[in-house]
Amino acid sequence: MKPEIAMNQSEMTIVKKESQKLKRWKAFYKKFKRNKLALIGGYIVLFYILVAIFAPIISPQDPFKIDLVNKLQPPSLDHWMGTDDKGRDILSRLIFGSRLSLTVGFVSVFFGAAIGIILGLLAGYYGKWMDTIIMRIVDVLLAFPGILLALAIISALGPSLINVMVAVGVFSIPMFARIVRGSTLSVRKLEYIDAIRALGATDLTIIIKHIFPNILSPVIVQATLRLATAILSAAGLSYLGLGAQPPSPEWGAMLSSGRDYLFSAPHIALFPGIAISTLVLGFNIFGDGLRDALDPRMKK
Amino acid sequence: MLLFIIRRILQTIPVLLGVSLVVFLIMQMVPGDPATLLAGEGATKQTIEMVRHELGLDRPIIYQYFDYVFHAIQGDFGESLRNNRPVLDEIMIRLPITLQLALASILITVVLGMIAGIISATKQYSMADISIMIIALLGISLPSFWFGLMLIYFFSVNLHIFPVAGWGTIQHMILPAITLGAGGAAIVARMTRSSMLEVVRQDYIRTARAKGLKEHIIIYKHGLKNALIPVITVVGLQFGALLGGTVLTESVFAINGLGRLIVDAIRTRDLPMVQGGVLIASVIFVFMNLAVDVLYRYFNKRIDLN
Amino acid sequence: TSDKTSSNASGTKAQAGGTLVVARLSDATTLDPHFITDIPSANVVYEKVYETLVVPDKNMEPQPLLAKEWKQLDDVTWEFKLQEGVKFHDGAPFNADAVKTNFERLLDPKTASPQAGKLEMIKEIKVIDETTVQFVLKYPYAPLLSILESNEGSIISPKSIKENSDKIGQNPVGTGPFVFDSWKSGEEITISKNKDYWGNKPKIDGVVFKVVPEDATRIAMIETGEAHVTDQVPVTEIERIEASDTMDLYRTDGLAVEYLSFNTKKKPFDDIRVRKAVAHAIEVDAIIKGVYNDIGTKANSTMSPKVFGYDPTIKGYEYDINEAKKLLEEAGVKDGLEFTLTTSDRKERINMAEVIQSQLKGIGIKVKIQVLEYGAYIEATAKGEHQVSIGGWGNATGDGDYNQYNLFNSKSQGAAGNSAFYSNPEVDQLIESARKESDSEKRKALYSEAQKIEREDVPYVPIRNYEHLAVYGKSVNGLWLNPANYLMLEDITVK
Amino acid sequence: MKQVNENILEVKDLETYFFTDEGTSKAVNKVSFSLKKGETLGIVGESGSGKSITSLSLLRLIPSPPGKIVGGNIYFKGEDLLSKTDKQMRSIRGNEISMIFQEPMTSLNPVYSVGEQIAEVIRLHQNLGKKEAWQKAVDMLKLVGIPSPEKRAKQEPHELSGGMRQRVMIAMALACHPEVLIADEPTTALDVTIQAQILELIKNLQKEFGTAVILITHDLGVVYESCDRVAVMYAGKIVEYTTAKELFENPKHPYTIGLLNSLPRLDMDQEELTTIPGTVPSPYNMPKGCSFAPRCAFAKKICEEIVPDLQHIDQSTQVSCWKHTVQWDREFVLHEKVGVE
Amino acid sequence: MSITVEEKKVLLSVNQLKQYFPIKGGIFGRTVNHVKAVDDISFDIYQGETLSIVGESGCGKSTTGRAILRLDEPTSGTIQFQEKDLLSLSKKEMRKVRKDLQVIFQDPFASLNPRQTVEQILNEALAIQNVVPKENRKHRIEELLGHVGLRPESMERYPHEFSGGQRQRIGIARALAVEPKLIICDEAVSALDVSIQAQVLNLLKSLQRQFNLTFLFISHDLGVVRHISDRVMVMYLGKVVEIADKKSIFEQPQHPYTRALLSAIPVPNPVQKRERIILTGDVPSPIDPPSGCRFHTRCPFAIDICKSQAPELKISAQNHQVACHIVS
Ligand SMILES: Nc1ncnc2c1ncn2[C@@H]1O[C@H](COP(=O)(O)OP(=O)(O)OP(=O)(O)O)[C@@H](O)[C@H]1O
């Protein structure tokens, strides 16, 4: 074999490797794209992310400017979504609030899912006392009043936005742990796990490479559902001094502030409510599509 | 099975010890002093110290904890710092109410959720399916105070069908149960849908068809009971969430439940009450989990006997 | 007394009956007046189950009740003549011994009453005869009546004090027009008409106090007639209530004041000029209109106009941005002032904080808002961890001492009320003298003097005088909330 | 039609397609066969060849969507099942034609007692009361050889062994003395010794009730021992249709030959098994001509271009293979019209 | 290619292997009973041979295989592999030994991770045991696919894109990847169609020749067993009832169970049709196995002693051992 040819070959394999990854990614995207609904979900999520990124540019008004004279205005040309109880432009607040709410929602769900998954995997894979201990801890966590946990977290870590995410994340740990444990139990029994074990793989490899990807789908469903709860409970914590402090336009907090005006100025609660719902809706159908696209078996 | 149940019950003992320790530590850490809060506006330092002494809060912390545990083991959960009533009495007033509420809303969750889920599943991708799923997702993203107040204004203030607030009769239960159950119903609907879609693909459904059964018998008799298995898990989880997540609904409907008791106790730093409340909630929760596990095993014994 | 007699007259005519349902935010904690520290508890029993020796009228002037008359024998001795023929609900007779038993219980260190401090000037209670009792004080204390007329001056049945002192909190026995019936913890308390009441019997058969934590729900209950009265009303709902044809709004001036309190121990608010600057930069009117929907009035001092000792000539700081800027400059705060404003989690307070934040932004002051859960808020302000906080001072007695001593006396720093950690020996001196001064004109002058100094020192920026609101159904007549926010039931009727 | 009297079931050009995103799968492609009273017809073929779908089509139990019967006729006692209403169809299912499914594990509803599941079909079709139906169910269990049937009837499927479950399925299928029993791989999941028991049982019951049986399997041994006639399916088509004896003694279609050859034999040692090279074509991507052509050692051009029909080569045998036609020896010309003999 | 007696060299020796699965119960989760899945069995596997284990479902075939691989931890006994007792190795040492012991499972779909491509599957096998340096792995994978008759293009595809037979080939390639000495085939061809089964069996045989592999072949299909084995071991309810050369066992089966088993096979061959011994009843539970000979409850020839005394495995002919009172 001539050296040049050899070089050519190795070059070729590199190109091939890259194109392979690209190909797989493309195949994934193609599959995802074919799911019309998921695509819509994706666009909704993307839309909100873009809104968050470009908030200062697209926001029509100063979201913090208090104008008590013009408070509680219904939607008008000046204020597309009306003004809140302090005369602030609701649309602008929603736009800025997307930064907070998206971050808090995503990060806390991610955090809760991450820890929940780890616990669930350990409990499900090792079983026995590991399972008993983890699941009983999870029971406790579930039975524990959220406000107490939140208070504990502030007193231990102090109030900050990150700690809100921690607190909200902690609330979601048990849900994820339980779901993951259940799926792990069933995946663990599959023959390919034994096959990999027979090859001499360590437990860590098995858990990470072989069990984890196969439990992902219920996790995605749960995560997309948790998002709403996360955004709402983050707002619930701000009064404990834990969340974003006023006048931060957190969606959940905006929604709660509408509580006093449910009848006199319903738009105050309505628009944040719509924002949360559509985000959650988008995220859910996006999640479903993602799950299908990630699954090589779904041929669609 | 019985032994399994007993074993699980015994397992809860260390869990409860753990819970009480964690509650205790958290309450120590949390800012806010029960004596100051109790002494009220304008109390002098001496008054606060006197109150603190009265409550026994000036004893060493370790001593306080072991004293608590020692008494708790004997069934004495102490007295509320706020009103000096026995914690257990206070809890027992609320417990039945909370359980009734939780059960009523679980019923709503299950009934609404399953009906919606079944319709969705049997008419997959129809308009009905899509709208049910969208409504379900809205249900999840709506805060309960909003939903509850809307119900009150619609059904109580405008239509005079149900009382606004309080507890005692079936009429009192309906609105709060719907408020509480709605979010769970959404989750159950989603779950039922996917579970049902799974079940209708099963061989025994085909067997049922081959017998010549009518479609609705196939769905409701042969399908549903099987589709319930994963739903039970979710319902169990929901039930847990109900015990903790009732505070807002209890407030809106002025229901004297455990959730509010615990939150109020936390806000007033009423340690024995918090302890007692959380412990009881944990016990209920553990039992609930146990019930779910038992049901799960019952339905699932064909799959996994160990 | 005129109020009382007028209601008496109509009382005999009106057909008695009906049970009044009161919806309220929270449950009582105890019904033992020696242990009550909160209004929701006191409201259930005050002048209903229990009575006091003297009672404040609509103008907070003391009127006879269980005491027919009284006089001050010297600086430290007060003598009361008691009503005759009064019986407690348990049949025990009301007499001088009963009064003595009550106050001795309250003051006994073993009782450990949190209210003992308020009456610690009492040295001795002397029984002169069956209907005459003397209070001997350790030092002259002018506002004695204001304390006796407030909740902690309630007279409990001596029989129940002797027999089950521990259970009074659950089972109150007094001489009042209503007898305690039952208490479903967390849910409701019922009292009913005392058929053997010595005075004018109430027109209603009884009262149910229901716990309904949610604002909107309480109002909905009034709307549907499930409840008749609620005394905690969110300011956001008043328009709707006023427009409604099933409900009415009751408004009455209160004794409490809301204010901003500077931690005068901490930089930069140890500098009077900085405090003044902030005071000038806050547009109080806008807050009252914008946040409170014009409920309540602009406060000029931390003392409300209804409180004894209020000086109407003292005015609050003008809204004057230029002056504020100038003061800041003088104080040498060049690179912009920045501070944290701490508030509890009451939504009006949070709203107020936000408005203040935005107002101060106008002169380049950056405010960071910190909302704390109530318990944590109390602790933070008591320990002086805050820079500036929003607070309020209710006044259960209607006397200036309760205001001045707690908010300004250096002995009250921290939890006792002085969250500004203010300390001025001159003011301390004035407050102490006012306590001992028995001439009410002279007392007024002393308080006026103190308030003037306080205005200059600005430890607090007074914002708003409270106005108490109640919503009641159209079927209710004769509703009266006294300035201390107690529901008074003499005249009330339910159709 | 004269045949009606002999043939209790007659399937003509049955076509069942699956319409999926990937394309149309002709799972059953013009399948014709008939069944006489009391006879046993075996259907063999590889996995995916359309055996189950054929049998499900007979009862109109095709999962729809994506499946649909697009053509053909199924005459049962002279009447076309495909033109019956759903209601009429329901009264036939489980009553006149019943079915035993492959997996006894999953074909029984796990949450009901087996007695209940048998009684259900009896109540449905025989108008019996709850009690009588239960009694009959117990009798059926006894008939299929389950010891202490009263006790077993109350148990749920998971409490029974695989063999017992399969017997329960059989009891259920035979409960209404159907005229046709379709057994879709009734023994695949079972052990050989149990399998032997079950096959024996079906044979005996068949004799007793005169039931016609369609036995679907891919085990040629089972076919040989239990069937009168056999249809061999490949890729949705019947490729050979003949008597059992003829099939084993004198297989005609190259696929059948290959299949028989690839069985390891008990009577002789072979170092290497004969195999059929290649794999079954994808149902979405069928060859243009004979679907077996790509794997067939004999394939000629004609095989690759034109689909052969199932044709009689003698009284009892039909084969779908060009090799057995006159065209085989001719030079194949594309424009020549084939099949117009 | 059968190995003569002189050449025999023991590769794996199983001694008194017991695998009891505990049944938990009681308040404290104590073990109240055991499933005696494998109850005291001993056998040897010789280098380069194929030993088959046959028997009804649940008789402990897979359990034996899994015990050798230490996928479950056996209750007692020894498993001697190349002078080492596998059961006394540490987890880490065991991982090293796994290179020499491989397994092919029954279900060609369940035994492959559906989310990995063929390349990932094989690459992982190579990486775990680090048999081939990283840069050569790709080449090696192509080679392995060649051995099992798959095209190199298959690498990028997922298991579900293959037919059952092809999937099983991937499984085989994975087992071969680490160059093992012994491969345990647990029902490796049971799920395959006849025609595919033949392909895979041919493949296994040729690989055995090529790489001097030893097979422990678990199956209940006696046709397949006869084709592939050198020796056959028959199990019943956790016990070995007969073990012998293939020829011997198929031509002179001695244990009544073996005979029933052989006679029950439906054979599409008119010449071979013989009288059936149809057993009655089901296999008893391994939790509470019958006393004496475990087969006596279903044995048509059972005599009194069978009920009380468990028969020993005894040599009954050359290379033929049987555990039956009647035979001896
Ligand atoms: N739900 C479905 N969707 C799409 N195609 C299907 C579906 N069910 C069956 N098919 C197609 O029908 C063809 C025939 O399937 P069928 O189940 O009849 O095979 P079979 O001969 O019974 O195989 P086996 O021996 O595995 O049971 C298969 O190739 C498959 O592609």
Ligand SMILES: Nc1ncnc2c1ncn2[C@@H]1O[C@H](COP(=O)(O)OP(=O)(O)OP(=O)(O)O)[C@@H](O)[C@H]1O
């Ligand atoms: N992990 C386990 N826990 C409890 N019992 C088990 C376990 N694994 C296997 N068993 C039991 O051990 C016995 C033997 O099982 P094994 O899987 O070895 O049988 P097998 O001969 O391989 O059967 P098959 O032919 O069905 O694969 C069975 O009764 C089984 O129920």
Ligand SMILES: [Mg+2]
């Ligand atoms: Mg099939």
Ligand SMILES: [Mg+2]
């Ligand atoms: Mg096995």
